[in-house]
Amino acid sequence: MKNTIIGILFFLCVHNIYAHREKTYYLQGKVGETELAIKIDEYGNDCVASYFTQNDLYNHLLEGVILENGQINLISKYWDPVKKQNITKDSVQLIEKEKNVWTGTWTYENKEKIAFSLKPIDIEKLNHPYFEAIKKYEVDPFTAYRTKDVKFKKGKKQKISKGACIRKMTDPVTGISFFRIINSRKYKIQADSINNKLIANHLKMINTKYSCVYLGSNGEYSIDYEVTFLNQDFISFTTNTNRSCFGIKGSNATEYHTFKLIDGIAPKLEDLFWFGEQPQPQLSSGEYKWMQYRYKVFGPKILEILTSLYPEKINPTEAIKCNYNSVKAWQFPIWKLTTKGLYLESKTLTNKKCDDTYWSIIPFENLKSFTNPNYNFTK
Structure with missing residues (x-):
């Protein structure tokens, strides 16, 4: 026992x-x-x-x-x-x-x-090295107190796209690594706000490690990341989390994240790409009008584009097991931005082995007429 x-x-x-x-x-x-x-x-x-x-x-x-x-x-x-x-x-x-x-x-x-x-616990009096991040992005006082002495170690720089670089940062005590965006005035990347968001997330990861591993030995928590897109407006990245808290059976989770650099807010897909009639209405995810748009406009248009780009994947013979040629497979995909274009991961509802549609990337050039005019993904 x-x-x-x-x-x-x-x-x-x-x-x-x-x-x-x-x-x-x-x-x-x-x-x-x-x-x-x-x-x-x-x-x-x-x-x-x-x-x-x-x-x-x-x-x-x-x-x-x-x-x-x-x-x-x-x-x-x-x-x-x-x-x-x-x-x-x-x-x-x-x-x-x-x-x-x-x-x-x-x-x-x-x-x-x-x-x-x-x-x-009064976070105002902690003299926390990342006070701005914990205040702006609601790091709770328990986490703030636990991380008040954290000292991140700089790692290697990585170029994501032209003029866009990130740097690996590691907490040497827990071994938890995450990244920061390097400001680039030449290419108009000003990353102070989003870096505070990334710092807040990093502190929460460290807290999760301490909360998940019982007495420093029983259990495991680790997280890896991959930045797939970075320009002057947005960043997209993937996190892969492994946890077996307190030694209980482990679980793995892959998540896609996209944030605006200017404020660290996660945009909706409709904020970036709109396939309906103009003017574009303000829709909230889950509401009736949004559901109708996804059913009647978004899903059919995505299937049409993917069919023209990847006919060998969408044709009935190849798609019979995964139903990639069904509108339902593309109405509610999870998504991220990549250097090659917009990645949409199908949710087929029939076979989870079909969800990882590594091929289903729509190049930004094919999305020009549907892209929010405030953004340019093809620079």
């Missing part, structure tokens, strides 16, 4: 499904000489807490209850294979005595008790 971490994970899963998280507290202070930060999530009368110390940035988990007087009682356990029972490792009693002042008692396995006090 594994230690109590499995029970806590089950608790988290159940409450994510059946309960609404009412409030989250982000607190920091000292227990004896140990500086720590703790995050407490309320689920009705139940709660789950994560904490780390200045000497051990990996998550330690606690679970507990909230009493009628507002006191929070938390415990952590481990399984003793000799006694064949759960042993309480730490227990914590904590209450907000006055606004923003929390006091309590920390009891260790050896019964030693230490009184302590905590206060909310």
